[in-house]
Amino acid sequence: MRAIQLNRFGGPDVLDVVEMPKPEPQAGEVLIRVRAAGVNFFEVLMRGDRYAVTPDLPMMLGVEAAGTVEALGQGVDTSLTGRRVAAPLFASTHPFGGYADYVTIDAKLAVPLPDALSFEDATALMVQGLTAFHLLRQSPPAGKSVLVTAAAGGVGSLLVQLSKRQGASAVIAVAGSRAKLDLALSLGADAVVDYSTADWPMRVREAAGGAGVDFVYDIVGGSMTSALLEALAPGGELVFAALGRYAIGASEMEAMITRNQSLRGFALLPLISPDVLRASLSKLFQLAAGGELVVTKGSRFALDQANEAHRLLEERRSIGKVVLVP
Numbered sequence: 001m002r003a004i005q006l007n008r009f010g011g012p013d014v015l016d017v018v019e020m021p022k023p024e025p026q027a028g029e030v031l032i033r034v035r036a037a038g039v040n041f042f043e044v045l046m047r048g049d050r051y052a053v054t055p056d057l058p059m060m061l062g063v064e065a066a067g068t069v070e071a072l073g074q075g076v077d078t079s080l081t082g083r084r085v086a087a088p089l090f091a092s093t094h095p096f097g098g099y100a101d102y103v104t105i106d107a108k109l110a111v112p113l114p115d116a117l118s119f120e121d122a123t124a125l126m127v128q129g130l131t132a133f134h135l136l137r138q139s140p141p142a143g144k145s146v147l148v149t150a151a152a153g154g155v156g157s158l159l160v161q162l163s164k165r166q167g168a169s170a171v172i173a174v175a176g177s178r179a180k181l182d183l184a185l186s187l188g189a190d191a192v193v194d195y196s197t198a199d200w201p202m203r204v205r206e207a208a209g210g211a212g213v214d215f216v217y218d219i220v221g222g223s224m225t226s227a228l229l230e231a232l233a234p235g236g237e238l239v240f241a242a243l244g245r246y247a248i249g250a251s252e253m254e255a256m257i258t259r260n261q262s263l264r265g266f267a268l269l270p271l272i273s274p275d276v277l278r279a280s281l282s283k284l285f286q287l288a289a290g291g292e293l294v295v296t297k298g299s300r301f302a303l304d305q306a307n308e309a310h311r312l313l314e315e316r317r318s319i320g321k322v323v324l325v326p
């Protein structure tokens with residue numbers, strides 16, 4: 001089978017297509033023929049060794065896939081044969097290898113897909129859907145004004161919709177182009193602001209009624225954090241979820257003290273046991289299959305064009321979910 005391997009860190013072209021033996025499902029596992037593999041922004045950072053954690057090389061990329069069960073390991077329920085399932089590899093003991101023709105996963109983590117949900121849409125609900133879902137569980141938007149960064153991206157587009165659905169009093173979406181802002185509006189944002197303009201924090205405060213927003217859900221980080229704090233209301237909370245990209249100093253911290261504001265970190269993995277993962281993924285799948293949650297279809301690439309998928313994300317040209325279709 002084919003898989004994408006990272007042999008050295010660098011630009012998109014360091015992604016190599018390699019031939020390797022089709023994996024054998026071990027006891028308790030299923031073998032899945034991959035029909036869609038999700039591409040996530042953190043993988044772009046990992047490929048360039050710009051992520052918070054430096055992985056050992058060589059490594060296989062891809063932490064989520066969806067496809068059809070082709071073979072069963074010992075002891076697996078035979079009714080799974082031929083089923084359409086999600087493979088959230090990131091939650092398993094071998095979390096990488098999703099950019100490939102086949103993956104294996106513990107059968108307990110293979111979550112069935114409703115008939116109305118495509119393989120591609122299912123990939124958008126794994127890392128990105130679960131991140132949006134659990135981030136809002138941790139900092140619930142009901143009755144609050146919220147700001148979502150990178151609002152047309154994978155996590156961001158779901159945060160906008162779920163915040164609205166869960167009763168946020170105002171959802172303000174920020175993103176880097178007109179097309180991205182239009183998408184956020186179509187997904188239910190109450191106001192949008194282009195954060196490539198200089199005065200954008202002030203425009204967010206105005207959109208929130210003057211004082212700023214109650215919650216900032218930030219998935220961008222870096223130099224944006226101090227501007228986001230300017231958009232935050234007194235007593236507000238900035239949730240930061242972009243691992244390894246923070247640069248706030250003493251002056252911002254002191255301003256936070258005077259404004260009774262807080263910072264709260266968010267990391268998905270420690271929050272999801274296998275049972276929680278199955279329950280929350282099934283919920284997201286139901287919402288999307290029933291049309292209550294819109295998965296924004298982004299670009300699709302053949303497996304051997306994984307480098308182009310990474311380039312699109314890195315150059316900030318992606319909207320919605322980017323997938324590989326082996």
Ligand SMILES: NC(=O)c1ccc[n+]([C@@H]2O[C@H](COP(=O)([O-])OP(=O)(O)OC[C@H]3O[C@@H](n4cnc5c(N)ncnc54)[C@H](OP(=O)(O)O)[C@@H]3O)[C@@H](O)[C@H]2O)c1
Nearest residue numbers: 040041042131150153154155175176219241242266267268
């Ligand atoms: N903490 C957790 O557990 C967790 C879990 C999953 C994901 N995340 C984080 O969530 C974020 C979003 O992930 P995603 O997969 O949904 O990606 P995405 O939003 O689909 O794509 C990344 C977006 O980030 C924005 N961006 C800002 N600065 C950028 C830069 N220097 N280079 C490229 N893009 C830039 C761009 O939108 P604009 O042009 O609109 O700015 C771009 O479209 C990532 O930072 C990821 O690490 C965290």
